[in-house]
Every structure is written in C-alpha cells, then in structure tokens.
Amino acid sequence: SQQGxxxxxxxxxxxxENATMNCSYKTSINNLQWYRQNSGRGxxxxxxxxxxxxxxxxxxxxxxLDTSKKSSSLLITASRAADTAxxxxxxxxxxxxxxxxxxxxxxxx
Amino acid sequence: xxxxTQTPKFQVLKTGQSMTLQCAQDxxxxxxxxxxxxxxxxxxxxHYSVGAGITDQGEVPNGYNVSRSTTEDFPLxxxxxxxxxxxxxxxxxxxxxxxxxxxFFGEGSRLTVx
Numbered sequence: 474s475q476q477g478x479x480x481x482x483x484x485x486x487x488x489x490e491n492a493t494m495n496c497s498y499k500t501s502i503n504n505l506q507w508y509r510q511n512s513g514r515g516x517x518x519x520x521x522x523x524x525x526x527x528x529x530x531x532x533x534x535x536x537x538l539d540t541s542k543k544s545s546s547l548l549i550t551a552s553r554a555a556d557t558a559x560x561x562x563x564x565x566x567x568x569x570x571x572x573x574x575x576x577x578x579x580x581x582x
Numbered sequence: 583x584x585x586x587t588q589t590p591k592f593q594v595l596k597t598g599q600s601m602t603l604q605c606a607q608d609x610x611x612x613x614x615x616x617x618x619x620x621x622x623x624x625x626x627x628x629h630y631s632v633g634a635g636i637t638d639q640g641e642v643p644n645g646y647n648v649s650r651s652t653t654e655d656f657p658l659x660x661x662x663x664x665x666x667x668x669x670x671x672x673x674x675x676x677x678x679x680x681x682x683x684x685x686f687f688g689e690g691s692r693l694t695v696x
Contacts, residue, residue, distance in 0.1 A: 477624075506684070515586075515672055515687035516625075561624060563685075568613070568632060569640060570685060572625040 477505075477562040477573035485579040492549040494576040496562030497542075503565045505538055507547050510559045510575070519547075519560075554582045583608050588673050588688035595663040595695045603658040603691050605673030611686070613676040614656040615640070616648065618669040619690075625672065631656055663695045 477498045486492055496505070504523045508516040522529045522538045522545065529536045535548040549556055559575040589604045607614065615630035627640030631650040645667060647659040656675075660667060670692050674685040 504683075508685075513690075515689045516674075516685070517687070518684040521684060568630055568638070569627060570615070571627070571641075572617075574622055574624040 477564050477571060479560070479562055479573040479576040481576060482574070483577045483579070485581065486552055488552060488554055488580055488582050490552055490580075492552050492556070492578055492580070494547045494560050494562075494578070496545045496547070496573060498545075498562075498564045498571075499543065500564075500566065502540075503567060505536075505545050506563045506565070506570075507534075507536060507545075508561045508563060508572075510561065512558075516561065549578075552578075552580045554580050556580045585609065586673055586675055586686050586688035588671075588691050590691060591689065592692050593694070595660075595693065597664060597695060599663050601660050601663065603660075603671055603673075603693070605656045605658065605688060606654050607656075607673075607675040607686070608654065609675065609677070609686065610653060611675035611677050612653070613678065614650065615674050615676075615685070616646070616656070616658045617672045617674065618642065618667075619672060620669050628658065628671075660693075663693075665695045667693065668695045669693060 480495045506521045507519045510516045520531045533550045538545045557580050561575045563572045586607045616628040617625040626642045629648040631637045670690050673688045
C-alpha cells in the first residue's frame with residue numbers, strides 16, 4: 474500500500490506564482506524526501522528532511538514536516554515553466570522507500 | 583560517471599515469455615532497488631539489495647526475481663510475463679543501506695506484455 478499520498482493530484486498555475494503540494498503518510502518515518510519527475514524521465518531527488526527537523530530550504534524550495542500530523546508540504550516559490558513536472562513525496566521505512574502517486578504541476582508561461 | 587544505467591529502454595513481450603531488465607551503477611552504492619510505476623499508483627518497490635549477495639522483497643515481488651552478484655549490477659528477471667506486468671520499471675541506488683538517503687534513479691525501462 475502507498476505510504477504517502479500527495480494532494481492535490483494536479484495543480485495548474487501561472488509563471489511567477491507559488492506552488493504548494495502536500496503529502497500525508499501513515500506510519501512513523503526516519504526521513505521524508507521529495508522527488509521530481511519530468512515526463513518520460515527518471516525521478517530526481519530534490520530535498521530530504523529528517524524526522525527531527527521541521528523546515529528545510531533549498532533554493533526556491535521550502536519543505537515543512539509535521540510529524541504529529543504525519544504530513545509534509547513542498548512550496549516552490551516564483552515558479553517557472555521549467556518547473557512543470559510531477560512531484561512525489563517518499564517516506565523511508567528503512568530500506569523500503571514508499572512513494573505517493575504524485576502531484577502533476579503545470580506552470581503556464 | 584554514468585550514474586544508474588538501465589537497459590533496454592523499451593521492450594515488448596508476449597505472455598509467458600521471460601526476460602531480464604539490466605541495471606548497473608558506477609557509484610559504488612551499497613543499496614539498489616527496483617520499482618514499477620503505473621498510472622495513478624506512484625512507484626511500488628519490487629525488490630531491493632543492501633549489498634552484494636543480499637536481496638530482499640519489497641511491496642510487490644511476485645513474478646520477479648533478482649540477484650546481486652556484484653556491487654555494480656542488479657538485474658530484474660521476469661519469469662513468465664503477464665499483461666499485469668506492463669509498466670515502467672525504474673532501478674535506483676543509494677550510497678548507504680539502512681537509513682536510506684537520496685535515491686539515484688535510472689531513466690526507466692518501458693515494458694509492454696501482450
């Protein structure tokens with residue numbers, strides 16, 4: 474069964490706007506990661522946040538983690554057309570990384 | 583470094599045929615894994631390995647075999663292909679087993695079973 478579930482399933486915004494994607498999971502985790510997948514390509518790692526961290530930044534990305542609510546969010550600021558992709562959260566159950574179904578982000582120029 | 587290399591990129595099989603998807607990494611990573619990606623399902627873990635000679639089952643192992651004779655290679659074998667195995671398959675690796683860190687993915691192998 475999927476450990477993480479992203480919300481919304483699809484998101485369409487204009488260039489320059491911010492995009493927020495949410496992830497909920499079911500069990501305790503060691504860390505939570507976010508990945509990006511361009512159409513027809515493999516997944517690329519974006520950011521990892523450990524269970525004892527609450528917020529992490531990387532460039533235009535901001536990730537939060539609330540272990541009490543078993544949820545995480547990914548914020549992409551000042552979005553660009555090149556950010557169009559699917560975004561997945563993944564939770565680490567020790568050697569067993571579980572992925573959600575992803576959020577499909579479309580950024581219109 | 584080439585990273586994670588998967589072959590073939592595309593394959594069409596008939597029901598009952600067998601085949602092997604190849605995966606190789608040149609980063610000396612301990613951990614390697616195979617996922618399948620189906621529309622609306624995200625990625626599901628098939629098998630993984632924490633080092634040469636060690637493999638274990640993931641979430642959806644039935645119908646697949648793996649072996650890890652070297653650190654670099656982690657082939658996935660379909661024993662008797664079924665239409666339900668039509669999917670995109672991804673191989674991934676990570677530097678350390680255990681508290682798995684960042685996964686490095688190959689570009690995928692698209693398999694169609696008729």
